[in-house]
Amino acid sequence: MKGSIVKKLFLINTIILIFFIILSFVFQNLFFEKFYVHKRKLEAINVLNNFVEIYEQTSDLKLSFEKSVDINKAFGYRFLILDREGNIKYAVNPVIDKGAKENIRIITDVIFRISTDNLLSKVEENSYISKVYYNKRFPISSIIAIYNLSEKNEYIVCSSLLQPINEASKVIRELYIYLFIAGIIVTLIISLIYSKNVSRPILEIKDVADRIANLDFSRRIEIKSDDELGMLAGAINTMSENLKNALDSLREANKKLEEDIEKEKRLERMRKDFIAATSHELKTPINLIQGYLEAFKDDVFEDKDKDYYIDILLDETKKMAGLVNDMLDLSQLELGKYKLTLEEFNLAELVKKVANKFEENIKSKNIELKLNIEDVFIKADFTRIEQVITNYLTNAIRHSTGKVEINLYKEDERVKFEVVNSGENIPDDEIENIWNKFYKIDKSGNKRYGGTGLGLSIVKNIIELHGGQVGAQNIEGGVKFYFVL
16 A cells, blocks of 8 residues: 555545445345345235235225226236135136136146145235245246135235246346446546545645745645545644744744844943943043152152142043043933933024133134024923033034034924034944944044043933934035934
């Protein structure tokens, strides 16, 4: 039974159908004749019972025969009425069988069989007996049914010719040979068609199952039947859909996990960079303060120089305090713990106020400051927006090569603030990094531009806390920084 299911189903169906054909052939040879004879015996008793019922009711033989004439014509039955000694009181219906030599011979044979086997003595009162006789001298066989009518001391005999079944069986056997060959051919065709019809959905199910095993859920089983194969197809389709959803969820969860891991790595790198940058930013002023204090202790400086060095120490401590304050502000902003104090004010007035603070610094560096501002009222945290403008302007002055321009205007119902400084462009691959903590374009550490690298990061967090956006853009001859509220 190795091989495909088509071959197996074909072989099984062929064997089953051939078995039933052979079984039918064997039944015809062994049991058909007996079955036929048994049925004819029952018919003879039923016909005799019909005649007896009429005869008992009317006691008129002629009337009984006349009422039974249709049955007699149909089945060829003949009747005899015998007395207790077996003598004929009345024989066959003269209307039907009058003058028929064949009937005389049949009746003679019936009387001979009855007397030879002493059948009359074997029939109990008001009961039936039937017997089949095969005549070897003549090609005639007959069925004899006898009823003992005790009330009238008569025996009613019903006889019918039994057609030669042997000849009919021989013809049927010959016919069965042709039927057997035709049945085998039809069986092979039906088995092949049936096997393919059964195997096709099975092969389709197998193909989809193989795809599922290879994590391909793109195909569905197109079996719409209501049988077990249809139920199996529906179950596999549902399983495929559930597996697809589960794997998609798993992929999303895995992607999120990777992002979380990457975020943790990034935070760890930022923490290390933060510690390194903070240590670096604090190390210089601490060393400077320590050196000057030791010099004061050793009375190295002359009295006229002490005020100068004290001012240097104060300046360094202010820088340290500013760095610490910036880190605290940034920490609160990033953690979302800072609560904005919203109020409505004229942003143009605030810009002028901040610009005035840098007037001396701008003049000392020979920088040209240009203001293109218009009155714009916003609702925001006054102190934090002042810090944003201050950081933007500080950054612009620090990197400018001679010109700083401030623009303030409304664009599509939104407020846009811009600070443009002349100077070198920011490398395109680094322009997004300037908003990170402690990020500096100058990696040499020579303090050319100064600053701690926290200003723009604070700006970004403050503006995003207000629901706005920040950005930087290289332009011809400089860089433009802006925010939109």
